[in-house]
Amino acid sequence: MSTSRRTFITATAAVAVVSKAGASAAVNTYPKLVHHVFFWLKKPDSKEDLARLLEGLRTLAKIESVRGAHFGVPASTEKREVVDNSYSASEVLFFDDLAGQKTYQDHAIHKKFVADCSHLWERVVVYDAVSA
Amino acid sequence: MSTSRRTFITATAAVAVVSKAGASAAVNTYPKLVHHVFFWLKKPDSKEDLARLLEGLRTLAKIESVRGAHFGVPASTEKREVVDNSYSASEVLFFDDLAGQKTYQDHAIHKKFVADCSHLWERVVVYDAVSA
Numbered sequence: 001m002s003t004s005r006r007t008f009i010t011a012t013a014a015v016a017v018v019s020k021a022g023a024s025a026a027v028n029t030y031p032k033l034v035h036h037v038f039f040w041l042k043k044p045d046s047k048e049d050l051a052r053l054l055e056g057l058r059t060l061a062k063i064e065s066v067r068g069a070h071f072g073v074p075a076s077t078e079k080r081e082v083v084d085n086s087y088s089a090s091e092v093l094f095f096d097d098l099a100g101q102k103t104y105q106d107h108a109i110h111k112k113f114v115a116d117c118s119h120l121w122e123r124v125v126v127y128d129a130v131s132a
Numbered sequence: 133m134s135t136s137r138r139t140f141i142t143a144t145a146a147v148a149v150v151s152k153a154g155a156s157a158a159v160n161t162y163p164k165l166v167h168h169v170f171f172w173l174k175k176p177d178s179k180e181d182l183a184r185l186l187e188g189l190r191t192l193a194k195i196e197s198v199r200g201a202h203f204g205v206p207a208s209t210e211k212r213e214v215v216d217n218s219y220s221a222s223e224v225l226f227f228d229d230l231a232g233q234k235t236y237q238d239h240a241i242h243k244k245f246v247a248d249c250s251h252l253w254e255r256v257v258v259y260d261a262v263s264a
Contacts, residue, residue: 030202034224035209036168038259054264070162070226072261077167077233083258090261092166092224094202101209126215127170129204129222132186 031067031094032131033101040123041088049120053089056117063107065100066093088121101128163199163226164263165233172255173220181252185221188249195239197232198225220253233260 043049054071061069070092074085095101104110175181186203193201202224206217227233236242 030200030224033207034202034204034222036222036224036259068162070166070261071264072166073264075165075230075233075260075262077230077260078237080258082256083260085260087259089264090166090168090259092162092168092261098207098209101207105210124214126212127168127219127222128207128209128215128217129202129224130207132203132205132221 030131031096031100033095033097034129035091035093035095035101035104036127036129037091038084038087038125039089039091039121040086041120042122043120044088050088053117053120056113057089057091059109059113060091060093060104063104063109065095065103065107067096067100068092068094162263163228163232165227165229166261167223167225167227167233167236168259168261169223170216170219170257171221171223171253172218173252174254175252176220182220185249185252188245189221189223191241191245192223192225192236195236195241197227197235197239199228199232200224200226 039053041049041053050073054073057071060066070090072090072092074087074090077083079085093104095104171185173181173185182205186205189203192198202222204222204224206219206222209215211217225236227236
């Protein structure tokens, strides 16, 4: 595919049905499988390392089975005992199913990301969740 | 609002621009703020308690500032050292901004959820992330 022939993929739109009386139909309108990853950098104060990690993370959205992506850093929400804002970067990817996640896990782009960036982090925690 | 006058809200669609050569524009097409919450039940083997927690979680999607919601349980993805599948239920909510999250946090529906369900869990971890 040349750069002039870009393919636009519209992932599942989140459509919320709001009703005052009934339960909302907004739940689980995203693709079924969500892959959350939190990274703690070895050098948490290094803006360069954070930028490199985020640059690497953004490449993951190119993997064809990824249906939606959000890459972030801790938000300045209210500090509460239950809030963990000690991480450096977060990744949320949506997949249609386990097969989509497997495609991602084994993909060359994902392997390159790990090879290029894993020296930057000291800890990573993954939570995979399926709609319920 | 009566049940016959339902309001359909189309949240931001995730539009991915895939290009072989360049960086993908798929990143961060979701609303800016993502609120991840993981719950560990006091009785992790109780299907009743899990059902009650999930029922409570689903009410949260009715809060008007919620732009998208995913409620789940651990997926049967590959077991790896970095994967935490010890939690009972997960919540992902998207908001446009910090104000939207604050509206949610202070909302009567959220307070009712905490009042009704907090006795079910022994641990909760929250990660709030803003697009980067």
